[in-house]
Amino acid sequence: MASWSEAQDHRRAGVWTGILVLAILVAGVGSFVIAKYKWWLQPLASVQGRVIDQYFNWILLVTAIAFIATHLFLAAALMRYGARGGERASYWHEHLGAELTWTIVPGVAFIALGILGVFTWSKLYSAPPPNAQVVEVTGRQFFWYVRYPGADGRFARTDPKFVSQSNPLGLDPGDPAVKTNLVVLNELHMVNNRPIEVRVRSVDVIHSFFLPNFRVKQDAVPGRTIPIWFTPDKEGTYQIACAQLCGTGHYTMRGNVTVESQAAFDQWLQQQAAH
Amino acid sequence: MATATAPATPHEAHAAHPPESFIRHYIFSLDHKMIGKQYYFVTLFMALVGGGLAMLVRAHLAAPERGLLDPGTYLAAATMHGTVMIFFFLTTILTGFFGNFLIPLMIGAGDMAFPFLNMLSFWTFVPSVLILLASFFVPGGPAGNGWTSYAPLSALPQASPGSGLGQTLWLVAILILMTSSLFGGLNFLTTIINMRARGLSMGRLPLTIWGIFFTAILALLSFPVLMAALVMLLLDRTAGTSFFVPAGVLIGGNVVPHSGGEALLWQHLFWFFGHPEVYILILGPMGIVSDIISTFSRKPIFGYTAMVLSMAAIGFLSFLVWGHHMFVSGMNPILGATFTISTMIIAIPSAIKTFNWLTTLWQGRIQFSTALLYAVAFVSLFVTGGLSGIFLAASPVDLYFHDTYFVVAHFHFVMASAALFAIFAGTYYWFPKIFGRMMNETLGKIHFVLTFIGIYGTFFPMHFLGTHGMSRRLYTPSTYPFLASVQPLDVFISASAFMLGAAQLIFVYNFFNSALRGPKAEPNPWHANTLEWTAESPPPHGNWPEPPVVYRWPYDYGVPGAADDYLPQTVPGSPALAGHAGRAGDGHGAGDGHAGGGS
Numbered sequence: 001m002a003s004w005s006e007a008q009d010h011r012r013a014g015v016w017t018g019i020l021v022l023a024i025l026v027a028g029v030g031s032f033v034i035a036k037y038k039w040w041l042q043p044l045a046s047v048q049g050r051v052i053d054q055y056f057n058w059i060l061l062v063t064a065i066a067f068i069a070t071h072l073f074l075a076a077a078l079m080r081y082g083a084r085g086g087e088r089a090s091y092w093h094e095h096l097g098a099e100l101t102w103t104i105v106p107g108v109a110f111i112a113l114g115i116l117g118v119f120t121w122s123k124l125y126s127a128p129p130p131n132a133q134v135v136e137v138t139g140r141q142f143f144w145y146v147r148y149p150g151a152d153g154r155f156a157r158t159d160p161k162f163v164s165q166s167n168p169l170g171l172d173p174g175d176p177a178v179k180t181n182l183v184v185l186n187e188l189h190m191v192n193n194r195p196i197e198v199r200v201r202s203v204d205v206i207h208s209f210f211l212p213n214f215r216v217k218q219d220a221v222p223g224r225t226i227p228i229w230f231t232p233d234k235e236g237t238y239q240i241a242c243a244q245l246c247g248t249g250h251y252t253m254r255g256n257v258t259v260e261s262q263a264a265f266d267q268w269l270q271q272q273a274a275h
Numbered sequence: 276m277a278t279a280t281a282p283a284t285p286h287e288a289h290a291a292h293p294p295e296s297f298i299r300h301y302i303f304s305l306d307h308k309m310i311g312k313q314y315y316f317v318t319l320f321m322a323l324v325g326g327g328l329a330m331l332v333r334a335h336l337a338a339p340e341r342g343l344l345d346p347g348t349y350l351a352a353a354t355m356h357g358t359v360m361i362f363f364f365l366t367t368i369l370t371g372f373f374g375n376f377l378i379p380l381m382i383g384a385g386d387m388a389f390p391f392l393n394m395l396s397f398w399t400f401v402p403s404v405l406i407l408l409a410s411f412f413v414p415g416g417p418a419g420n421g422w423t424s425y426a427p428l429s430a431l432p433q434a435s436p437g438s439g440l441g442q443t444l445w446l447v448a449i450l451i452l453m454t455s456s457l458f459g460g461l462n463f464l465t466t467i468i469n470m471r472a473r474g475l476s477m478g479r480l481p482l483t484i485w486g487i488f489f490t491a492i493l494a495l496l497s498f499p500v501l502m503a504a505l506v507m508l509l510l511d512r513t514a515g516t517s518f519f520v521p522a523g524v525l526i527g528g529n530v531v532p533h534s535g536g537e538a539l540l541w542q543h544l545f546w547f548f549g550h551p552e553v554y555i556l557i558l559g560p561m562g563i564v565s566d567i568i569s570t571f572s573r574k575p576i577f578g579y580t581a582m583v584l585s586m587a588a589i590g591f592l593s594f595l596v597w598g599h600h601m602f603v604s605g606m607n608p609i610l611g612a613t614f615t616i617s618t619m620i621i622a623i624p625s626a627i628k629t630f631n632w633l634t635t636l637w638q639g640r641i642q643f644s645t646a647l648l649y650a651v652a653f654v655s656l657f658v659t660g661g662l663s664g665i666f667l668a669a670s671p672v673d674l675y676f677h678d679t680y681f682v683v684a685h686f687h688f689v690m691a692s693a694a695l696f697a698i699f700a701g702t703y704y705w706f707p708k709i710f711g712r713m714m715n716e717t718l719g720k721i722h723f724v725l726t727f728i729g730i731y732g733t734f735f736p737m738h739f740l741g742t743h744g745m746s747r748r749l750y751t752p753s754t755y756p757f758l759a760s761v762q763p764l765d766v767f768i769s770a771s772a773f774m775l776g777a778a779q780l781i782f783v784y785n786f787f788n789s790a791l792r793g794p795k796a797e798p799n800p801w802h803a804n805t806l807e808w809t810a811e812s813p814p815p816h817g818n819w820p821e822p823p824v825v826y827r828w829p830y831d832y833g834v835p836g837a838a839d840d841y842l843p844q845t846v847p848g849s850p851a852l853a854g855h856a857g858r859a860g861d862g863h864g865a866g867d868g869h870a871g872g873g874s
């Protein structure tokens with residue numbers, strides 16, 4: 001009959017297990033430090049993104065403290081309290097003060113983070129400023145179509161029955177706004193420091209319009225047009241990714257983003273219209 | 276794999292029960308222990324299938340440019356991996372095995388309330404497995420739209436190669452599985468409420484049983500919602516309805532003949548089920564781990580009442596947070612704020628549980644069995660996974676992280692890793708009771724160290740894929756130039772995953788070898804208090820010749836003045852022990868004695 005011997009000395013096992021937990025702690029924290037240099041958040045290029053990144057840093061601070069504290073506690077318990085011979089554990093199992101402490105301390109921390117989140121969120125989802133540039137982005141397996149309204153600022157009506165090779169979004173040819181609307185494949189241009197409202201839609205399945213550098217993500221849902229807005233503040237070229245599985249070509253669904261001066265933007269728009 | 280040949284159960288035909296035919300005993304068994312074992316073998320097989328698919332996915336991602344899989348196969352492998360692991364392994368082993376095997380034994384009952392329904396639940400589960408496995412062989416292959424199967428991609432067979440017949444079979448398989456789980460859940464609740472041994476008040480239930488109890492409630496409330504959604508999606512696919520397909524959807528340049536549906540409806544229904552589901556996968560493990568930590572610390576669980584109440588709170592709140600999966604879906608932004616707060620609140624009971632486990636270890640006399648190692652590693656994994664959850668609960672930060680590998684890291688820590696570790700802990704712990712033999716502890720410890728390091732090596736770096744903005748379900752990440760720099764991480768992750776996968780072979784060997792040839796086990800090898808250890812190992816049909824009578828709660832370890840450092844629940848209270856906050860000797864129905872206060 002095999003049994004679990006009570007009189008065994010478990011201190012050595014405790015030390016080794018504690019060391020294993022400490023190794024995880026060191027590797028965990030260490031890899032975060034390395035990742036900060038190599039694989040951190042994509043370089044920031046929007047005003048709104050700054051608030052998000054600050055909030056991210058707050059959460060990182062709180063969670064890092066919790067991660068380190070709990071693992072130290074765990075390692076200490078394992079290393080100190082390995083069973084030795086027939087010695088008894090101490091007998092206690094309730095302590096109101098202790099329980100209140102670890103209800104209230106994390107409670108306050110998490111709820112504070114939650115409230116900070118609600119404020120941040122409401123900043124992101126306010127009405128767009130009146131001077132915002134407006135574009136429409138449409139997901140379609142596996143492309144992003146970007147539509148610029150032209151000087152009159154109007155988007156022509158769309159209807160699936162008009163869809164053809166040359167009219168991928170099905171713009172209504174009877175709508176006068178069609179003449180000034182410009183549809184470009186996978187190229188989103190925006191003006192530096194000018195707010196931009198993007199109306200996100202899809203003509204087939206759900207895609208997700210993801211601009212990592214601008215901390216923007218919005219699902220493109222068929223049957224809906226969902227407006228979001230933000231302000232790019234760093235010139236350069238960036239990428240649009242698709243974050244929602246939309247079929248086998250999902251991984252190829254990408255586009256470019258260019259943030260440039262108003263003059264460069266106007267010039268680019270004219271060039272496109274000339275094509 | 277043989278599913279019904281349970282080894283080493285020589286004296287199962289107990290005097291009270293006439294010997295049974297082979298079919299009655301091993302196949303259409305009404306005995307909760309045999310049904311539990313049947314579940315264990317089938318789900319272990321499914322874990323190997325799911326693990327094999329994960330290895331395929333990782334082999335591809337280690338060098339995507341070599342194109343080991345084509346894009347359709349890759350998505351099918353990832354989809355089926357998630358589906359198999361969540362539905363056909365974790366959910367089913369926790370209820371089907373742990374629920375069935377442990378409930379009657381831990382509450383002192385001879386069997387489940389409805390043994391026939393119990394058998395039916397297993398034999399309803401089997402066809403769902405067969406249908407899911409069959410989908411690998413149908414034209415077009417298995418479903419490939421992610422384990423969440425978002426509509427309308429999953430609703431329109433022409434939308435993608437992964438949306439064909441395989442998707443239909445996926446829906447049917449899960450629908451049948453849910454039916455089977457409901458049979459089980461009803462049985463669990465009835466049994467726990469009605470069939471407890473004399474003296475076993477609810478306040479004296481082991482936390483494992485509390486965990487399963489809340490799991491069953493969550494399942495009964497959330498599975499029907501998913502079942503309704505599955506039927507609706509099935510109708511959209513086959514009968515021309517359009518619950519989930521709005522007007523004017525174009526596939527391949529043609530307008531599909533649906534109109535009037537709402538794509539987000541699927542997500543609401545799915546996640547109204549899906550969030551409670553993730554707690555279905557963790558409440559049972561929380562209970563298991565609590566019991567194991569207390570047993571091997573030789574110390575009472577700290578804060579029993581808080582442990583039960585926090586499980587109840589988690590269970591209740593889990594129905595109020597589904598929207599945190601939908602921050603970027605296009606639902607009203609006001610809801611985003613609401614779901615942020617409700618999700619932050621659900622983190623509080625989780626923190627309470629964590630500190631209670633740590634405090635239980637503190638000043639214990641810890642015995643480092645393999646089961647204990649898995650249980651404490653569970654705490655580490657749960658902390659790591661829970662903390663990444665805070666980032667995702669914060670809606671503005673989730674804008675960046677949603678559908679990236681940060682999420683993959685998060686859920687693999689909390690459900691895949693933590694739940695898996697509790698399953699290992701429970702297996703090493705109850706193995707002597709299941710098979711009447713001991714597992715090999717040395718192999719167990721090697722298995723543990725490799726698995727623990729392998730899990731962290733596999734899933735921790737996924738956080739950094741996420742911080743770098745890498746979407747999940749990407750066949751070739753480098754099609755996005757900004758992701759070119761993550762390839763070394765992917766290689767590292769794949770290497771860790773292969774080690775992790777290989778380590779599981781040690782477990783499989785140890786499991787079968789010990790079940791057949793392990794040293795014989797005593798009835799109570801760990802000197803634990805709960806009722807199952809008062810039965811023989813393995814217990815005969817009917818479990819006890821006489822139903823046990825309970826005199827105390829399950830956590831009387833290290834009671835000063837007692838002869839041994841453990842007092843099984845069946846030991847009558849003695850006056851010498853009654854002094855301790857009135858806990859040890861308070862006789863019948865006195866679980867309330869643990870309700871709080873300092874000591």
Ligand code: HEM
Binds near residue numbers: 420423691749776
């Ligand atoms: C050997 C260990 C495992 C490895 C190496 C592994 C690997 C992976 C990988 C690479 C993905 C991402 C697929 C993608 O999105 O492209 C994934 C997704 C997933 N895994 Fe695991 N996994 C493991 C264990 C588990 C377990 C035990 C579960 C059970 C909960 C699980 C559940 C999931 C789910 C639900 C997904 C999402 C599937 C999807 O995105 O479609 N995994 N896993």
Ligand SMILES: [Cu+2]
Binds near residue numbers: 250251
């Ligand atoms: Cu996509």
Ligand SMILES: [Cu+2]
Binds near residue numbers: 549550597599600
């Ligand atoms: Cu959730």
